[in-house]
Amino acid sequence: MGQRASRSPVSSxxxxxxxxxxxGHLEALRDVSxxxxxxxMVAVIGPNGAGKTTLLSILAGTQRxxxxxxxxxxxxxxxxxxxxxxxxxxxxxENLELFARLEKVPDPAAAVERMLEQTGLRAxxxxxxGRLSGGNRQRVNVAVGLLAGPPxxxxxxxxxxxxxxxxxxxxxxxxxxxxxGTTVVFSTHNVSEAQRHATRVLVLAEGRLLxxxxxxxxxxxxxxxxxxxLERALVGFLARHGDEPExxx
Amino acid sequence: xxxxxxxxxxxxRRSRLLLALxxxxxxxxxxxxxxALSRTPAHPRVAIFDQTPAGAxxxxxxxxxxxxxxxxxxxxxxxxxxxxxxAQAIAKVKSGDVLAAVVIPANIAAQLSSVLNHASLEVxxxxxxxxxxxxxxxxxxxxxxxxxxxxxxxxxxxxxxINALLRGGNLxxxxxxxNLVGLNQIPTLLHVIIQRQPRGHDRTELERIEAxxxxxxxxxxxxxxxxxxxxxxxxxxSKLVHGRRTPLNNFAVVVAVSVSLMFVCVLLAAGGVALERxxxxxxxxxxxxxxxxxxxxxxxxxxxxxSFVVAFAMLAGVGAFVALDWSRVGEWLLALALGAIAFxxxxxxxxxxxxxxxxxxxxxxxxxxxxxxxxxxxSGAVSGGFSDAIAAVSFVFPFKASLQALDAAVNGxxxxxxGSLVHLAVLTAVFGALARLGLRRAE
Numbered sequence: 001m002g003q004r005a006s007r008s009p010v011s012s013x014x015x016x017x018x019x020x021x022x023x024g025h026l027e028a029l030r031d032v033s034x035x036x037x038x039x040x041m042v043a044v045i046g047p048n049g050a051g052k053t054t055l056l057s058i059l060a061g062t063q064r065x066x067x068x069x070x071x072x073x074x075x076x077x078x079x080x081x082x083x084x085x086x087x088x089x090x091x092x093x094e095n096l097e098l099f100a101r102l103e104k105v106p107d108p109a110a111a112v113e114r115m116l117e118q119t120g121l122r123a124x125x126x127x128x129x130g131r132l133s134g135g136n137r138q139r140v141n142v143a144v145g146l147l148a149g150p151p152x153x154x155x156x157x158x159x160x161x162x163x164x165x166x167x168x169x170x171x172x173x174x175x176x177x178x179x180x181g182t183t184v185v186f187s188t189h190n191v192s193e194a195q196r197h198a199t200r201v202l203v204l205a206e207g208r209l210l211x212x213x214x215x216x217x218x219x220x221x222x223x224x225x226x227x228x229x230l231e232r233a234l235v236g237f238l239a240r241h242g243d244e245p246e247x248x249x
Numbered sequence: 250x251x252x253x254x255x256x257x258x259x260x261x262r263r264s265r266l267l268l269a270l271x272x273x274x275x276x277x278x279x280x281x282x283x284x285a286l287s288r289t290p291a292h293p294r295v296a297i298f299d300q301t302p303a304g305a306x307x308x309x310x311x312x313x314x315x316x317x318x319x320x321x322x323x324x325x326x327x328x329x330x331x332x333x334x335x336a337q338a339i340a341k342v343k344s345g346d347v348l349a350a351v352v353i354p355a356n357i358a359a360q361l362s363s364v365l366n367h368a369s370l371e372v373x374x375x376x377x378x379x380x381x382x383x384x385x386x387x388x389x390x391x392x393x394x395x396x397x398x399x400x401x402x403x404x405x406x407x408x409x410x411i412n413a414l415l416r417g418g419n420l421x422x423x424x425x426x427x428n429l430v431g432l433n434q435i436p437t438l439l440h441v442i443i444q445r446q447p448r449g450h451d452r453t454e455l456e457r458i459e460a461x462x463x464x465x466x467x468x469x470x471x472x473x474x475x476x477x478x479x480x481x482x483x484x485x486x487s488k489l490v491h492g493r494r495t496p497l498n499n500f501a502v503v504v505a506v507s508v509s510l511m512f513v514c515v516l517l518a519a520g521g522v523a524l525e526r527x528x529x530x531x532x533x534x535x536x537x538x539x540x541x542x543x544x545x546x547x548x549x550x551x552x553x554x555x556s557f558v559v560a561f562a563m564l565a566g567v568g569a570f571v572a573l574d575w576s577r578v579g580e581w582l583l584a585l586a587l588g589a590i591a592f593x594x595x596x597x598x599x600x601x602x603x604x605x606x607x608x609x610x611x612x613x614x615x616x617x618x619x620x621x622x623x624x625x626x627x628s629g630a631v632s633g634g635f636s637d638a639i640a641a642v643s644f645v646f647p648f649k650a651s652l653q654a655l656d657a658a659v660n661g662x663x664x665x666x667x668g669s670l671v672h673l674a675v676l677t678a679v680f681g682a683l684a685r686l687g688l689r690r691a692e
């Protein structure tokens with residue numbers, strides 16, 4: 001899959017303003033703001049401890065920000081945490097049905113059917129989730145986040161611990177969602193994945209948003225052209241701009 | 250909440266090993282505790298080498314007391330294993346076939362009859378310090394019982410001899426001449442004779458003898474009571490100050506059921522909450538799908554419901570063997586329900602604090618076991634300060650309150666059911682609040 005074209009958000013579906021989060025004396029997020037439009041795939045990248053998971057958790061509503069706001073309530077943001085949040089003793093269909101009911105989806109059976117169709121897991125729908133491969137479990141994890149048909153999907157490292165073939169299938173699935181208009185915000189340690197699949201990248205370091213723009217623009221900051229090495233560009237960018245944020249595109 | 254409850258029941262049904270363990274383990278522990286509390290100590294096996302000749306008696310005045318009565322008293326207290334020699338007795342002790350051996354010497358009747366010396370038995374025992382202590386205390390108790398029974402026989406024989414001396418008559422047994430005058434009759438007879446004597450030295454001497462005879466008769470009569478008092482100086486009269494007398498068997502039932510209720514409930518509730526963390530579903534649920542209070546209430550309901558069913562089934566099952574008052578079944582249900590809810594609140598608090606199922610199970614065990622044993626330590630069995638500490642610990646955990654509520658419901662024991670139920674309700678609120686705090690950080 002090639003690099004996706006950057007689309008500027010005509011009208012923002014997701015609007016995060018001045019998000020701040022502290023754990024005791026540690027500032028995990030410092031005044032982070034960004035917007036995302038329909039069908040955008042926004043990658044959140046940065047070193048360990050940068051605040052990526054904290055940002056996604058606040059978008060999903062599993063944590064509250066100490067300051068700032070998100071324009072969408074948690075019920076309008078689908079959530080797929082890094083570790084699949086599923087009941088391993090229940091089957092795929094039982095997990096989907098349970099969360100569809102808890103999400104108060106108007107027609108739970110139809111939502112489950114739709115998700116089985118989208119994830120391609122119909123053949124394994126009666127199998128216990130604990131017996132599925134890591135990739136299939138992650139697909140169910142994402143599917144649970146999509147049951148209520150949210151306009152925004154937050155994915156925390158969706159392909160971590162997956163093998164290359166599973167990763168490819170997962171990205172094809174996520175890309176399909178974006179093409180149908182879902183705004184996808186995902187975190188990843190794999191910068192090349194961000195380069196290939198994201199329309200925009202947010203670079204976080206020590207809780208601050210240092211960069212918000214297309215992957216090609218991050219490459220350009222390091223004198224590279226489209227198709228260059230984004231990972232090297234990110235390392236160079238962090239070395240140069242670690243202390244002050246880059247102006248937003 | 251209904252969806253969550255259905256989900257948890259489904260998961261529970263699919264965790265058959267866990268379910269079996271949750272039921273079998275507490276029931277096994279409960280039965281062990283029940284047996285330990287309700288069974289009287291078994292009669293120890295003791296080898297008896299009785300060398301006394303058949304029909305040997307001890308002579309008490311005109312009376313003869315059969316030595317066999319003494320050995321019968323002793324045999325009643327132990328499981329006697331007759332042996333034919335001292336060597337055989339020692340061999341049985343060494344092999345562990347018996348805990349001890351008692352050698353009754355052939356001359357025990359003569360020793361007892363001599364009155365000058367104590368008669369003595371030889372006791373042989375073996376084993377480690379604990380066994381020695383058990384055997385010694387058991388045998389001391391058995392010998393004390395036998396001695397008491399035997400002394401009663403001797404008292405009765407002595408009392409009969411004194412009666413004969415006081416009443417007079419034909420005292421052939423004492424080697425006296427026939428139709429002997431009784432000591433009680435002497436003062437009256439002597440008084441009549443004295444009245445017929447002229448005043449003078451002889452009459453004065455007779456009056457002194459009359460006074461002595463009267464004094465001797467009164468005191469000899471009193472000595473019968475003294476014998477009885479010396480034989481058993483202290484009699485015990487026990488009165489229950491308040492509450493109803495609870496037979497040990499019934500109390501053991503209450504303990505066994507309370508232990509089962511506690512284990513099933515605490516483990517299930519703690520495991521239920523911890524499972525949500527372990528499966529990483531807690532964050533997903535608490536981002537608006539379910540409130541923290543509803544989640545905790547659902548876990549409590551499931552754990553309390555399951556443990557209530559197990560505990561009531563146990564109580565009803567045991568009721569087939571131990572006489573329980575079924576007219577109080579409404580109170581049983583109330584005590585079980587409140588106890589289950591309090592244990593469930595403790596369980597969810599443990600589950601909320603622990604990060605995973607194994608840690609929560611371990612914590613539940615570590616808290617539950619001492620909680621149960623401390624609640625069973627009788628007040629006064631330990632020193633004052635320690636007793637107060639135990640009482641305080643027992644007060645802040647639901648086991649003692651639940652035990653008291655069930656004891657009051659099943660046996661009508663004190664303290665009253667109402668007080669214990671209020672105590673359980675307060676503990677439910679406290680542990681519920683702790684659980685709510687523990688869930689503040691979802692992931």
